[in-house]
Amino acid sequence: MIDFSQKDLQQLQKKGISKDKVINQIQTFKEGIPFVKLVRPAVVSDGIQRFSSEEQQEFVQYFEDNKEKLDLLKFVPASGAASRMFKAMFNFVEAYNPSKEPLSEYIERTGDSAVQQFVEQMLSFPFYELIMDRIEGKASNSDEEAHLFVKEMLMEDGLNYGFYPKGLLPFHKYGSESATPFQEHLKEATLYSAAKNKANLHFTVSEQHEEMFKDEENKVGPKVAESSAIKFAVSYSQQKPSTDTIAVDMEDKPFKNNDGSLLFRPGGHGALIENLNDRNADIIFIKNIDNVVVEKNLEEISNSKKMLAGVLKKVQNTAFTHAKSLEGDNVGQAQVDEIKLFLENELNVRFPETYATSSFEDQCAMLRDRINRPIRVCGMVKNEGEPGGGPFWIQGTDGNTSLQIIESAQVDMSNPDQAALLRNSTHFNPVDLVCGVRNHNGEKYNLLDFVDSKQGFITSKTKEGKELKALELPGLWNGAMAFWNTIFVEVPLVTFNPVKTVNDLLKPSHQP
Template sequence: MNFSCKDKEQIEAHGLSLAQVEQQLERFQKGFAPSDVVRAARAGDGIERLSSQMIETYCQAFEQDKDKYVLAKFVPASGAASRMFKDLYDYVDSDKSIEECPQVSELIDNIDKFAFAAVLDDKLKTQGGSLSTYLAERKYKQIVKTILQPDGLDYGQSPKALILFHDYGSQVRTALEEHLVEAANFCVNQDKHIHLHFTISPQHLDKVQSLLNEVLPRYEATFGVKYDIQLSVQKSSTDTIAVNLDNTPARDHKGRLIFRPSGHGALIENLQETSGDIVWVKNIDNVEKDALKTGDYKYKKALCGFLLTIKQKIDAILFDIESKDYSESLKQRIKDLCEKTLRVKLRCESEFENNEGYFDYVYSLLHRPVRVCSMVKNEGQPGGGPFWVGESNPRLQIVEKSQIDLSNEQYNKVFLSSTHFNPVDIVCSLTDHRGNKFELNAFVDENAGFISEKTQQSAKIKIQERPGLWNGAMAEWLTFFVETPIDYFNPVKTVNDLLKAAHRPL
């Protein structure tokens, strides 16, 4: 591709190299191969189902060993809440009556149950009215506009992190504050510090920092902790070039190349910078009220205990391999770990010239980040699912629907047989047996990206997303799936989700 000098300057200013952009263009030409799903992971076949006794055992393992590691929590929170209010925008931008908009009608009928009702009332009073008078006068569009627009609550352009989610009577909490509370109950280090990393859009950084400055002293006093908050943005160097439908570079009205954010897979670089050996990953909108948190905390600890139990076995084997203790007992431990725990088919020793070659192979197999992913029973929710991938030596992966060729009868059959999905509730080990942090980009499957069509200035363009954070970006990690109750999966995808039992006032 022949780029002009101005193009090259723009590419360089974006933090990208010419070679990277040319590689992206080549990807548009070739596309991404669909995922080779062999079968759906199920309870007993890739998904662990913990008994109550096992949960207690792993909770004890967590309490016993957690102080050996730096604990942290990573919360992707970059997106605006605009999708959450899509139905409200549709209502405001149309001539429809409220009776023709059932979602808006539900919101209005239950407006007093939302945690933001009081601040909404305050804002309406500055406009010369109040929530009660506007309801009585059926000024519903004015109420909705005040929720959405900058001269009101500005929720339409705010990040979900700043939306008031829960009302406790004496206080209301934003989604961000619920993560502060959650972390204080299982993610406290021995020095009483809590490491929390939020990814935020650049335009929202100041508002998020302002909220943190306001609320951190209160939560630190309540829990007797010190929060170490890390805010980061998705790097422009992870953006991808957009193309026209004929795969030529798309340009804006000024003739400049168009670059687009490459999806949540780009956050693997932000995760790399997280201060922690053991890191929980959870989306910003998946929080519940305090009444449900106790059980959720127990599972968080149990899954981490599960992770630490496996990590310690892996670490011991890696140390023994480094010491060149090539004993038969070590070989048996490796066989047991790989075949019974990791469910990895080992190559035969006879394939290698000597012991050293075999143990180098085992070392490369085990010297990887580890993740334990919560899986909940699928009741129709969108989200990636757990599958065995790869015909010759299947491995556990989280695969999105868009990665599967559903026109292929066999793949479609596998997809439809899936019983669980990924709620993005993961605990990870990011450091090896010597405490060195893994280079996470080394474990990304670059062939697991996405291509989709978007509209830019009324023209159709194609965009490319990097392998998803919990999909291809973690494809080469050691992966475990554990079934958890759906009670602890309470995402807020639309504003009316806040009316569900996990969110509404008692």
């Protein structure tokens, strides 16, 4: 039993975290988190749907025909800081001294290909002219200029991009104007998540950046609204302190800071299931802040999103009809068989072997349980390299098989069979989700009821020179949605354009 001091209990109360929650998390550290058991990769015709151009157009049209009657929302996780984007550049500012060696020698000595690419293509960055104007006349040669350029870009007394959230950096250049991911998301919203001449967007941001996002909204919102004739309703939220997780020492006891307080750490993007749960709409589009494109690709992106929304709306209509039937008294065996087939074929539900020998009432109960769940339609792109998170059939702890998005960290890579299944994945997850979170009566599900708490991650960290273990909550599109009904649909590669390093801005999808 853990002995919490009065000071500990006050800290828990302030954060809104119950004692039981902390005890459960410590128990998770003690037991460890089991690896998921991959059964096979989801592929086209076995877990992933691929539609012809004509079928895609039909789904787009179906969504267009229905959208004016729907509440639509675009949900954008946007708390990512840009510091990771500039990791190589921060290192360059510290490590390189232009007065001591030529840049070419530094690159040859260190093998720093990221800096080489950055310097060779500096002209192509959307902030090139802005920075060059600021450092004009301050450098005596091109090597010094490159160093000054990076310094001006990152440092606090310069543009301070290293402190910025990703969503507010200049990503794209159109003539003399640059556009941030925030602005590009507004443009996207006008094309596929607007109805009745209004677009609702929700951004999850960190507390320190919220005012910056609001300033950007005031600056660019009216421009996009005027050019599109769409009004915007933009809201913001932060990761809740109550979703922070306890850290433990190497003996699984609560880790104490030097001041004697308990150490809590942010729970990762899985904590955002709480923020998503606070939103309410018929259809919610989810996409990361850094995954945007230049305007020439917007139509293709928009059609892909509308296609996914059409798939969701169509399958949801049938699910709602069946859910209503299962509430009545006059449902017969033929209808029950039809509903089971629908769940298997359209929503990828797999039933336990005991289903066949169960009573009629128990079969109906199983069907009710499986049909009354939120639905997610997830875009999947073909693998163009090493798989990250990908679509798999997995076997749950209850023995049931289900479709899930799995990260490599959830797989036992020391097991050659499991590692081989991971490598054989043909598609990966670009975080392109369209979600239905209401039931057939229009009531919103409590999304926290559909989280698999056993799909989190335990990681090793250090604090104040001491080793500790940290707990990440099940990822937003991984374990946090484990018990949703899931459909995977192949989407074009153009829908996946994340900016993980500053040099990603040099890719064609970010160059107008």
